[in-house]
Amino acid sequence: MTTKKDKIVEIEEAVIRFAGDSGDGMQLTGNLFSDSTAFAGNDFATFPDYPSEIRAPQGTVSGVSGFQIHFGHKNIHTTGDLADVLVAMNPASLKANLKWVKKDAIIIVNSDEFTEKNLVKAGFENNPLEDNSLTGHLLIRGPLSTLTKEAVKELDLDNKSALKSKNMFALGIIYYLFNRDYTKTFPFFETKFKKNPLVVEANKKVLEAGYNYAETLEAFTNTYRIEKASLNKGRYRNVTGNLATAWGLLAASERSGRKIYLGSYPITPATDILQELSKHKQFACVTQQAEDEIAGVVSTIGGSFAGAMAVTTTSGPGLSLKSEAIGLAVMTELPMVIVDVQRGGPSTGLPTKSEQSDLMQALYGRNGEAPCIVMAATSAADAFYSAYEAAKLAMEHMTPVILLTDGSIGNGSEVFKIPKVADLPEINPPIAKANDPEYQAYKRDPKTLARQWAVAGTPGLRHRLGGLEKEDITGNVSQEPLNHQKMTDLRQAKVDKVADFIPPLEVEGDSKSDLLVVGWGGTHGVLLTAVEEMRAEGKSVSMVHFKHIMPLPKNVHEVFSGFKKIIVCENNMGQFANYLRMTHPEFKYEQYNKVQGLPFMVSELKTKFDTLLNE
C-alpha cells in the first residue's frame, strides 16, 4: 500500500450501506467489509436487506439488495439509523436507499449504470446525478463497470465474467476511505475461487484498482479511521443470529450429553439453522428435513420420547402449522425447543422482513389450556445463550419451549465473544432410572413440578403417553372431571414455577425515573441506544428488556412501580403491551409500535420518548 495523500480523520462510528441489484453481490461485499472491520478491532453490527425473490427483474427497485454495517470504537448495539456512506451500484438502488442516508452522506454510484433505460426502470424522471437533487451529499460518480473491465483487461476473461467483480471495485473504494488493508481480503478469494485461479486474480486486481482509484481521484477530502473498540479481553468472532442459535443448541447438546434430533422444514428466514445443524453430524446431531412443518415438529416429539434433545425450527406460518403438535408436547410433557424466527405476517406476509408479531401465537396459539415456556433472544450474539437456555429449561422442566428470534436477529450479525462450553451452566434433565420401582409416568418433582423423562428403551419403565388427558401420578387415560381440572392447574403451575429458575428483570438506568422504556426480544440494541443517548442528555429515562415472557420474571411489579410512565415498544401492534395489561393490570402502558418490515430508528424512539417526558 502506498502512503496516503488524504488526511486521516479519527471518528467514533460510521454506518455504510452497500446497495445494488440482487445479482450484484452486495451481501458478499458487506460480509467482506465486516471481516475487515473485525480485523480492525471495531465493534459492529450488520443487517442485510434483500428481496424475497431470488432474482427480481434486473434494475428495478423491487430487485434491490442491501447490506448495512454499523461499526465503531464504542459498543455498537444497533445496525444504525441512517448511513454515512451509500454505495449504489445502479439507479434503482439509489432510488430505494436515498431515504436511508444522512443529509451529508458520501454517495458512491456506478455511473455506467445510469443510462436512460435504467433510469426509467428505477422510476427516475430525471437523472439524479445531473439534476442537483443530490446537493448536500458528497457524490462520487465512478464508471465502475468500465474501470473494472480496464483493471482485468490483461486477463483472459469474457465481458460478463469481468463485470462480476465490479462489487470488489466498490469495496476497494470503501477500503481506501476507511483505511483498511485490502490485502487481508486476498486469502478469501484464494479459498473461495480455489478452482479458478483466473477469477482469484481478477478479484485481487479489481479490489486493488478500486483502492488506487479512490486514492488518485482526490475527491475525498478526508479518509477515516476508527480506533479499536474497548471490548473485554477474549477471543471474538462475527456471528449471525441463526448461526448463534444453531451453535447454542449444539453447545446444550454437548453439555447435557443428549444427542440432537432436529425435524424441520425449510422456511425463510429460519432455514439457515436447519442448514447449519445439518453440517454437524459429527456431534450426533440427527437432522431430518421433513415433508412438512407438521412432520417436522411431530417427529421431534418422537425424538424426545426416544431421549434426544429435540428441536424444530420455523417461522410464523410454520408455527401456525405446528400448533396442534405443540399441544401434544404440552400434554405428554416431553421436552422440545421450537425456534420461531419471526417475519412479517400475517400469512406469507413479508418473508424476508422482520417483525415481532408471533408473540400471542407463541403464548396462546393452541387449542385448550396449553401453556409452555416462551422466551425471546435479544440480539444475534444473545441467540447463542437464549438457544442454550431454551434447551436447558425444556429438558429440566419437561416442557416445550418456544424461542422467538426474528429476521433481523437471524440474518443480522454482530461481534460475539467466544465462550467455553464448560463455562456454561450445567444441564441436568430428570432422567428416570432403569427399573425404578417407584417410577410413575406423571409423578412430579415438587421443586419444578416436572415429571421424569423415562426414555424409550429403558428397562422397567414402560409407559404410554398421548394426547388424551392423563390421570395425575399414574398417567392412565382419564376423563374424570376433577382430574382434568387438577392436571390443567398442574401444567400451568409447572410453567409458572420456571420463574424460580430465571434471572430477575434488571433496570438499565435509575430504578426510579419519569419514564420506563419496555421492550422484548430483538429490539434490545436500538432501545438501549436511544435510552443511553437520552440519559447522556440528562433525561429521566430508564429501560427494562424482557427475554423471559412465559413465565415473566418475578420482580416485574416491583420494577414497574418505580416509574411515572411506562412505554412498551415493539414491532407489532401491541401484543406484549396487552400481555402486560393481562398480567399486571395495575399499571398504565403507553405504546410505540411499528410494522413496516424495518427496525426501529433511534431518532424516532427518542422523539416519542421526549414527547412523553414533556407531556
Place this chain on the structure above:
Amino acid sequence: MEQKIEPQELQLTKQDFESDQMVKWCPGCGDHAILKSVENVFPVVGQKMGYKKEDFVVVSGIGCSSRFPYYMNTYGIHGIHGRAAALAMGIKLTNPKLSVWMISGDGDSMAIGGNHFIHIARRNPDINYLMFNNKIYGLTKGQYSPTTPKGQKTKTSPQGTFETPFNPGELAIGARGKFFARVIDTNPKLMQKVFLEAALHHGASIVEILQNCVIYNNKIHALITGRDTKDDNQLILEAGEPMLFGKDKSKGIILEGTHLKAVTIGENGITKEDILVHDPTTEDTGIHMMLASMAPPELPAALGVIRSVKAETLEDAIWNSVEHEKEVSPYKNVDDLLNSGNTWEID
C-alpha cells in the same frame, strides 16, 4: 444408590405385552383379533431379533385403531391425527435399536396423514406400519373415508360417494415403498406370519389389514372373508410359489398381454406351468402393483407379502454418516466449532 434389577426373562411371552387397561373397542370389532395377533407375535419378534420387552415402541395417530398403544404394555405414544408416521420416524432415527410399530387406520393414513404415508414409504426407516382398513370413519361414527368404494352411502355421502378411492397398496408401491403386505382380521395365522415378516424386513414395512367395523361398515370385506366366497376371492401369496387359489387350488393367475387374468387349470389348455410364480423381492414394481390392485369379483384379492425388496434404511444412512463425520470432521467438540473460521483476540 441401590438399584433393584428386574430378573431378565430368557423368553418373552404374550403376557409380557398385555396391558392392564380395559380394552374399549366394540364387541365383535376386528381390532380385538389384531391386538391378540400382535401380542402373540412380539415375543417371537423379540426372540428372533434380540429385542427385549422395553425395546418395543407402539405409536399411533387418531381413530379407533389408534387406541392400540394403550392396550399394549410397551413404550407407546397415542399421537395426533395422521401424524404417527412422523412420531415413529423421530423415535427410530433417534434410537435405531428400538422395534418401532405404528398403528393407523384408513382415515388416519390415507386422508389427513396421506402426505406422511407416501414419504415414510420412500424414506424407508425400519418401521412396521400396520394400517387397519375398514373403509369407513368409525370413531366419528360413519363418514366415508378415502378407501370407501365409490357410490357407497354413508352419513356424509347420503347419495353415495362421488370419489374414486385409494388403494393403499398402489399408493405404497407407487411411493417407492419396499415392503407391502395385506392380511385380513379373520385370519390370525396369516396375520402373525405376515407381522413377523414385516418385523424381519429391514425397512419400512407397510401392512394393510382388511378390518371389519361391525357398527358402521359391517361385512365390507365379506366377499374376501365370507365362508362361501373366500376361496374364490382371496389369493394367499407365497414367495417362490405359483399364484394358486380357489377350493383345491384349481385356479391361478396368469399374465395375458399386459394384464393379470384368473384362469382354471385344465381349462383352455392351461397347465400349472402357465401360472405366475410370486417373487416379492424383485425391484420392478409392475407385477407387485398389479397384484395390489386385484379385487373381487373379477380377480381375487392378493393377501400375504406382495412386495419385499431390500434397500438401505434411512436410519442406517444417517448414523453411518454420523460415524463418518466423527472421523473426518475437523471439529471434535463444540469449542472447536466456536473457534473456527475468522476469529480475533482482544487483549
